[in-house]
Amino acid sequence: MKKQTWLAIVLIGIATSLTSGTQANAASADDAEKAPVLLPGLDKQLIDASADPCTSFYQYTCGNFSKLYPIPADKTTSETATMIFDYSEYILHTLLEKVAADNPSRTPNEQKTGDYYASCMDTSFIYAAGLKPLQPELDRIASLTDKKQLTDLLAHYQLIGVNAFMSLGEQQDLKDARQQIAFVNQGGLGLPERDYYLRTGAKDEKIRQQYVQHIANMLKLMGETDAKATSDAQKIMTLETALAKVSMDVTSQRDPKNIYHPMPVVQLASLTPEIDWTAFFGRAGLPSITNLNVANPDFFKGLNAQLASTDLDTIKTYLRWQLINGTPGYTLPEAMDEERFDFYGRKLSGQPQQRARWKRCVQSTDAALGEALGEVYVKENFPPASKAATVQMVHDIEAAMDKDIDTLAWMSPETKIKAKEKLHLVADKIGYPDHFRDYSALKIVRGEAYGNYVRATDFESRRQLAKIGKPVDRGEWGMTPPTVNAYYDPGLNDINFPAGILQSPLFDPRSTDAENYGHIGAIVGHELTHGFDDQGRQFDGNGNLADWWTPEDGKKFDEKADCEVKEYGSFTAVDDVKVNGKLTLGENTADNGGLRLAYMAFLEDAKRKNIDLAQKDANGYSPIQEFFVAYGQSWCASLRPEEVRLEVQTDPHSPRPFRVDGVVRNLPEFGHAFGCKTGQPMMAVNACRVW
Numbered sequence: 049m050k051k052q053t054w055l056a057i058v059l060i061g062i063a064t065s066l067t068s069g070t071q072a073n074a075a076s077a078d079d080a081e082k083a084p085v086l087l088p089g090l091d092k093q094l095i096d097a098s099a100d101p102c103t104s105f106y107q108y109t110c111g112n113f114s115k116l117y118p119i120p121a122d123k124t125t126s127e128t129a130t131m132i133f134d135y136s137e138y139i140l141h142t143l144l145e146k147v148a149a150d151n152p153s154r155t156p157n158e159q160k161t162g163d164y165y166a167s168c169m170d171t172s173f174i175y176a177a178g179l180k181p182l183q184p185e186l187d188r189i190a191s192l193t194d195k196k197q198l199t200d201l202l203a204h205y206q207l208i209g210v211n212a213f214m215s216l217g218e219q220q221d222l223k224d225a226r227q228q229i230a231f232v233n234q235g236g237l238g239l240p241e242r243d244y245y246l247r248t249g250a251k252d253e254k255i256r257q258q259y260v261q262h263i264a265n266m267l268k269l270m271g272e273t274d275a276k277a278t279s280d281a282q283k284i285m286t287l288e289t290a291l292a293k294v295s296m297d298v299t300s301q302r303d304p305k306n307i308y309h310p311m312p313v314v315q316l317a318s319l320t321p322e323i324d325w326t327a328f329f330g331r332a333g334l335p336s337i338t339n340l341n342v343a344n345p346d347f348f349k350g351l352n353a354q355l356a357s358t359d360l361d362t363i364k365t366y367l368r369w370q371l372i373n374g375t376p377g378y379t380l381p382e383a384m385d386e387e388r389f390d391f392y393g394r395k396l397s398g399q400p401q402q403r404a405r406w407k408r409c410v411q412s413t414d415a416a417l418g419e420a421l422g423e424v425y426v427k428e429n430f431p432p433a434s435k436a437a438t439v440q441m442v443h444d445i446e447a448a449m450d451k452d453i454d455t456l457a458w459m460s461p462e463t464k465i466k467a468k469e470k471l472h473l474v475a476d477k478i479g480y481p482d483h484f485r486d487y488s489a490l491k492i493v494r495g496e497a498y499g500n501y502v503r504a505t506d507f508e509s510r511r512q513l514a515k516i517g518k519p520v521d522r523g524e525w526g527m528t529p530p531t532v533n534a535y536y537d538p539g540l541n542d543i544n545f546p547a548g549i550l551q552s553p554l555f556d557p558r559s560t561d562a563e564n565y566g567h568i569g570a571i572v573g574h575e576l577t578h579g580f581d582d583q584g585r586q587f588d589g590n591g592n593l594a595d596w597w598t599p600e601d602g603k604k605f606d607e608k609a610d611c612e613v614k615e616y617g618s619f620t621a622v623d624d625v626k627v628n629g630k631l632t633l634g635e636n637t638a639d640n641g642g643l644r645l646a647y648m649a650f651l652e653d654a655k656r657k658n659i660d661l662a663q664k665d666a667n668g669y670s671p672i673q674e675f676f677v678a679y680g681q682s683w684c685a686s687l688r689p690e691e692v693r694l695e696v697q698t699d700p701h702s703p704r705p706f707r708v709d710g711v712v713r714n715l716p717e718f719g720h721a722f723g724c725k726t727g728q729p730m731m732a733v734n735a736c737r738v739w
Contacts, residue, residue, distance in 0.1 A: 084134035086552045089559030089567065090678050092667050102724035102731065106708040109680030119686050121401035127685030127704065132532045132551050136429075140410050140530060143424055150494070157420040160487055161413055163494040164504070168378055168409035174497050178381050179270065181498035182371070189367045195360055199324040201367070203331035209505040210374035211235040212367055213291070213351060216332060218516050219341065220539035222308045225591030228515045230334055232316070233307070233343035234295045237288050238263070238373055240396075241698045245292035251693070255396065260285045262391035266372055267365075269384050280365045287358060287366050294350025298698060299631045304538075304586055304593055307343040316340065319348045322355040333510050335517050378408050379498040398690030416504035417492075418528030419485040422547075425530045426480045430547035435479045437557060438550055438572075441564070441649070442476050442543070445572045448648035452739065458604045466588075466596040467580065473589035474579060475522065475542035479550065480529040534571055536578035538587040543575040554682065561659065562671040565650035566678030573649075574642030577739055581637040582609050611736035612636050616710055621696040621703050622689050628696065635701045639711045641739030643679060647717060650675055672721045676712065683707045 087094075096111020119126040147154055147162030148169075154162060167173075179186070188201060206216040215235040221227040239245060239259055244252065264281035268274060300306050317325050319342070329337060342348060355363070377385040386402070393399040414421055453459070453467050490507045492500050515521070522540055527533060531546040545568075552559070555568040578584045585605065588594045597605065616636050617629030629636075654661055654671060661671050669677060685704040687695075692703060702710060712718040712730055719731035727733055 083138050084131060086135050087128060087131060087681070089553045089556050089563030090667065090669075090674060091553070091681060094681055094684055095677075101722045102719070102728040104705075104709055105676070105680055105712050105718070105722075105730050106683070106705040109677050109708065110684035113684040114686040117686070119688060122399065122403040122407075124397045124399045124691035125685055125687045127687075128553065128682055129532055132548070132554065136425075136530050136532065136548055136551070137407060137410055139429060140414065140421065140425065141406055143421070143428075144410060144413060157417070157423070157487060160490065160492040161417050161421050163492045164416055164500050165409050165413045167493075167495055167497040167500055168412055169405060170495060170497065171382075171405065173495055174379060175382050177498075181379070181496070182375065185371055186368065189364050189371070192360065192364055195322065195355065195363070196324070198322075198355070198363070199328050200331050202323070203328045205367075205370070205374075206332055207506045207509045208374075208502050209509070210370050212370035212374075213355075214348075216513075218512050220520055220591060221310070221341075222304055222539070222587075222593035223310075225539050226520060228518055228520055229310075229340055230329070230337050230513070230516050231341040231343055232348070234291070234347040236291050236370065237295070238284075238369070239288075239292075240694065241298050242292040242295040243297055243697065245289045256285070258391060258395050262387065262395075263369055265387050266384060267369070269381070269387060270368065270372065283362045284366050284369050287354065287362065290354050291347075291351065294347045296344050296347070298700075299628065302583060302631065302634065302700065304583060307341075308593065309342045309345050310339060311342055311345075312339050313337060316342050316348065319345055320352040320355075322352050332513065334513050337516065375498070376412060376501055378405065378412060379501055396690065397694055398688035412501070414528055414530060416501065416508075417487060417490075418530075419481070419525075420487050422480060422529030423484045426547050430479055430529075430550065433557065434547075434550055434555070438478050438545060438555065438568070439476065441569055442478065442545075442572050444649040444653060445569060445576060445645050446471065446474065446476075448573075448645045448652065449576060449739075452645065452648060456739075458601075458608070460598055460601050463597050463601040470541065470579065470589035470596070471576075473541055474576065475540065477525065477542055477544040479545070479547040481525045482523055534575050536575045536584065538579065538584050539591040541579065541587065541589055541591050543572070543579075545572070545575075553678070559678075560665070560671070560674060561653055561657070562650060562674035563678040565646050565653065566675040567682050569646035569649060570639075570643045570679050570682065572642070573645035574638040576645065577638040577641035578634065580641070580739060581634040582606075583634050605738065608736070608738045609633060609637065611734075612640070612738065615714075615736050616702055616706060619702070619706050619710065621706075622692040625693055625696050627702050627706060631700055632702045636710065637738050639702075639707050640714050640737065643711050644715060644737075644739065646679075647675065647715070670721070672717075676718055676721060680708045680712075 093116060094110055094113050096107055099107040099111050101108040114126075117126045117131070123130065144161060144165040147158040148166040149162070188204075192198070192201065202212060202214070205212050213236040215233045217231055217233075218228050219231050221229045237245070239255070244255060260281045263284055264277040267277035267280055272280065296306065313325055313329070372380075372384070377388045380388070389402045393402060449471055450468060453464050453471070456464070459467070491503055520540070522542070525544060525546070526535060526537065527544060527546050529546050530548040532548045532551070534543070534545045534549050536543050549571070550568065553563070553567055554571065555564055585597070586593055586595070588596050595602070613629035613633055615629070616627045616632055619627045621627050659671055664670050665674060683704040687704070695701070696703060701707070709730065713732045714735040714737060716731065716735065718724075719726070719728075724731040
């Protein structure tokens with residue numbers, strides 16, 4: 049039950065959802081690993097001295113990363129961010145092992161987080177139970193005798209995280225950010241994105257074949273015969289392909305106007321009469337509503353056709369598949385868990401080995417009880433001094449943007465006034481929320497891994513849906529405190545930096561100012577720029593979808609953005625796959641603008657502190673060079689080819705090398721710092737610049 053993907057514009061986009069911290073305590077008895085290392089603000093070991101920084105700055109700053117930090121067998125990537133993730137995951141593991149002991153002195157939140165984690169770790173119970181915990185859900189599907197009964201079942205599925213056929217949620221009204229409204233959107237696919245069903249080519253054909261075989265394998269493990277499982281898997285693929293054809297692609301969904309279609313419930317009912325929408329919303333626990341946002345009306349028209357033309361037995365087979373596919377692998381029998389990983393991990397992402405169960409259970413606990421766990425985490429791992437230093441840097445970078453707006457020759461005075469109005473309304477959220485979430489109504493039972501997951505999902509779904517019709521809570525966070533990531537929310541017009549990301553090398557009080565501005569400063573600038581990229585610029589300072597640009601300025605913005613679309617679209621990501629310049633436009637704009645703002649803020653900081661910008665450090669770098677090297681090392685990474693292919697087809701972020709080389713080539717100050725000549729790869733003749 050999440051907001052639509054464009055609403056939270058995320059920075060890193062790694063496949064993890066937790067993390068960060070300081071020195072861990074002692075390892076638990078079952079953990080033979082040492083605490084993962086954290087990189088320093090500038091790591092000379094990563095430098096490839098044989099590379100020319102003016103040819104590829106990424107190779108220069110990160111050329112030795114792959115040799116020093118090869119991809120672990122249980123990962124698809126090895127990168128700066130995942131190293132922080134691993135470190136924090138280790139700390140959270142230590143915390144959870146402590147509270148997992150069944151001790152009557154535990155606080156209510158310690159009981160919940162500890163028992164949730166312990167239940168996830170109890171493989172003997174999980175494997176012995178098999179599919180018994182899911183049997184009531186399977187019986188619910190089996191009892192269907194009429195398509196009219198689907199309404200109740202689909203509403204129930206929405207509450208427990210099974211998005212069969214569609215997704216339901218709440219969001220701020222895009223044109224009245226004071227209101228929270230209901231929305232329905234496309235859903236029901238098992239492959240990452242609609243184009244996986246429709247693209248031609250040998251690689252995509254192979255993935256589809258492997259997916260169908262995976263479905264068949266899972267159905268066999270659920271008790272179907274080989275012949276029936278094979279037949280049913282093909283029926284499911286046919287149905288999902290039909291849904292994909294009426295779905296919107298990821299690039300189109302980036303434009304908020306494409307996914308904003310407010311309408312009365314009666315109009316939705318005319319699009320999809322096969323579903324009793326009044327009963328559906330009531331069963332899902334929504335307050336009485338008369339209007340909502342239907343993100344993709346064409347999808348719901350097409351969905352109705354599929355529901356009407358598909359026989360009930362095929363629908364029931366699809367629902368069984370969606371149920372099992374929407375159930376976390378750690379709650380399933382061992383063979384099912386392994387089969388799930390074999391397709392989504394090995395085949396789709398190229399990951400050789402599944403992550404250790406404790407790591408998956410730490411992530412699951414954070415997802416279910418993130419603010420309960422996060423409250424303990426920040427007390428022990430995020431000192432007030434770190435928050436104060438980050439707040440100061442954020443203010444410096446916001447001041448830099450204020451000055452930068454004044455320098456834009458292409459923007460009219462009228463639009464500059466509006467831009468500054470929005471900038472001055474940006475809210476800064478650093479570390480953790482002012483008030484932590486209340487989990488007292490959530491029941492966690494030791495030994496019930498699946499039951500705990502379902503109850504936690506239902507709890508969060510109902511919490512979200514209960515917001516409909518109520519005033520917007522502008523203090524709410526969309527990430528848990530230990531998360532190694534950051535985001536901008538256009539509806540709230542705020543930038544968010546969880547405690548997890550404020551960790552070495554991205555932020556370290558012991559690092560130089562140049563290093564911190566190059567690392568976390570660029571990230572702060574990135575998120576701030578999101579408020580003014582091709583998506584964010586469509587919202588005003590109060591979070592409303594409103595055009596505050598003059599027509600001429602809007603046209604000039606589009607022309608400048610098109611430069612980046614073409615530039616990044618020329619980069620080859622892997623094999624025959626190029627970067628999608630339109631899909632990645634917002635992130636590329638934020639990368640470019642963010643580094644420029646961080647650079648401007650660093651120069652002001654250096655002036656304020658009388659830092660000698662000509663003085664070289666022990667590594668032989670001037671502070672300005674340090675700044676750029678630190679930025680480059682923020683994105684050091686190794687990725688498996690399968691993961692690169694997956695990301696470039698679904699992720700709005702460019703591959704890591706282009707988050708470095710694609711940016712510094714557009715900033716002449718970089719070229720001057722490293723003595724590059726105009727026309728060299730890292731000093732473009734016609735540099736792109738939006739902000």
